[in-house]
Amino acid sequence: MMSTSEIPQLHVMFLPFFGLGHMIPTLDMAKLFGARGVKTTIITTPVNSPVFSKAIQRISKDLGVQIGIKIINFPCAEVGLPDGCENLNAIPKGEAYTEMTIIFLKALSMLQEPVEQLLSEFKPNCLVADMFFTWANESATKFGIPRLLFNGSSSFYLCTTACMMMYEPYKHVSSDSEPFVVPGLPGDIKLTKKQLPEFMLSNDDENEFAKLLKKTNGEDLKSYGVVVNSFYELEPTYADYCRNILGKRTWHIGPLSLCNKNFEDKALRGKQASIDENECLKWLNSKKPDSVVYICFGSGANFNSDQLMEIAMGIEASGQDFIWVVREDKKDEDGNEDWLPEGFEKRMEGKGLIIRGWAPQVLILEHESIGGMVTHCGWNSTLEGVTAGVPMVTWPLFADQFYNEKLVNQVLKNIGVGVGVQEMITNMGVSVVKREAIEKALKEIMVGDGAEEMKKRAKGLGLMARRAVEEGGSSCSDLNALIEELSSLSQF
Incomplete structure (x- = not known):
């Protein structure tokens, strides 16, 4: 038996999916492991490495936590992607988006060999790999180490997806809009075919994208376990269902965003902000507590000008102070912005x-003047809204986002209201939500009859989130238990 001083340092390698929504929480994870004395290494590609390297320099300087980076080449030329298209967010929106996404996902399969070369060379004790690397279990087994799966969503998502694939209730409805209860799932959760991810409804033989995504959903049971960016108190019924009914080994170690303690880490999380952070805070400081609504649709949404116009008109009609985040490329061929009503910014001066x-989303959301949020229900944003303790207007678009909306508006009871979207948006050019619905939802969470009760409940969940990551909290304890288990495995 080795003495404690002879036990080698635990080494965990992280392989994130190359999209900002997956890379950002992976860096937070590596930071958490590193802060507990674990040697951590992130595997990435040349174009994606700056997202990690700049943050790692700050982490090393401020916390003394060393996180390594190993770079492998992304096979753009081999699969026919434009040079430098190494990130899902770099794929241009348009008619070819789905086709290019499929090519991008195929390219991931070509990374198995270079990743295995790293595993052979550095001999880590564990590989934490994103769900999209469907070969990661095979690779980890080859080197005799556990593979932990990171799927970037909640236990509620894991449970709902498992029940949907097990029972296929969508095959027994008479129309795409007929609601059905998800069998076997606690909580009487109702969905329609229009709200399901496209891959679930596709024939495997016809759709390569569907084939790959279905495969990812079987990998969690083959892996050693799943790390979940959530906390037990948020979804105890589904955390227990995952472990006890579905048999998934899960560790809830979130909210991961809370590992960012200082101003710089919050301000520069992910990318350099398009606004001076101090100017943004100065503007927020001029507002009353709980008086501003934050509107953001994540890094993947790309509304057309008509929909953006409806949002602008809905905001103005609601009379609420606001911060609205819009993708920077919303200009016509002449460089003009045709998505704002004439004179909008002048009229909104001081209000918006x-x-x-x-x-800098985390920095904005935690400011006391923020009283509500409009979100696309991507899991990172949803959890950051919960952590900040703000009510939400839910506006799901695709992927897991309708599931997340159900969690916010039904399971968590009264911390959000839907804007009224009833179907998956496969074409961002379609304008589906009118200004009247936007105005109504904004007023409801900010100044409506139930707004105060909603804010009270949301703030309670925010406090729970922060307690979970403190010493003795559920997420802190889960992370410590996971590291202890991996350390124990590494000694044999």
Whole structure:
């Protein structure tokens, strides 16, 4: 038996999916492991490495936590992607988006060999790999180490997806809009075919994208376990269902965003903000507590000008102070912005702030003047809204987002209201939500009859989130138990 001093340092390698929504929480994970004395290494590609390297320099300087980076080449030329298209967010929106996404996902299969070369060379004790690397279990087994799966969503998502694939209730409805109860799932959760991810309804033989995504959903049971960016108190019924009914080994170690303690880490999380952070805070400081609504649709949404016009008109009609984040490329061929009503910004001067590009979201959400949020229900944003303790207007678009909306508006009871979207948006050019619905939802969470009760409940969940990551909290304890288990495995 080795003495404690002879036990080698635990080494965990992280392989994130190359999209900002997956890379950002993976860096947070590596930071958490590193802060507990674990040697951590992130595997990435040349174009994606700056997202990690700049943050790692700050982490090393401020916390003394060393996180390594190993770079492998992404096979753009081999699969026919434009040079430098190494990130899902780099794929241009348009008619070819789905086709290019399929090619991008196929390219991931070509990374198995270079990743295995790293595993052979550095001999880590564990590989934490994103769900999209469907070969990661095979690779980890080859080197005799556990593979932990990171799927970037909640236990509620894991449970709902498992029940949907097990029972296929959508095959027994008479129309795409007929509601059905998800069998076997606690909580009487109802969905329609229109709200399901496209891959679930597709024939495997016809759709390569569907084939790959279905495969990812079987990998969690083959892996050693699943790390979940959530906390037990948020979804105890589904955390227990995952472990006890579905038999998934899960560790809830979130909210991961809370590992960012200082101003710089919050301000520069993900990318350089498109606005001076101090100017943004100065503007927020001029507002009353709980008086500003934050509107953001994540890094993947790309509304057309008609929909953006409806949002602008809905905001103005609601009379609420706001921060609105819009993708920076919303200009016509002549460089003009045709998506704002004439004179909008002048009329909104002092009432609103438009951020064109990337926003320091965590920094904004935790400011006391933020009283509500409009979200696309991507899991990172949803959990950051919960952590900040703000009510939400839910506006799901695709992927897991309708499931997340159900969690916010039904399971968590009264911390959000839907804007009224009833179907998956496969074409961002379609304008589906009118200004009247937007106005109504904004007023409901900010000044409606139930707004105070909603804010009270949301703030309670925010406090729970922060307690979970403190010493003795559920997420802190889960992470410590996971590291202890991996350390124990590494000694044999």
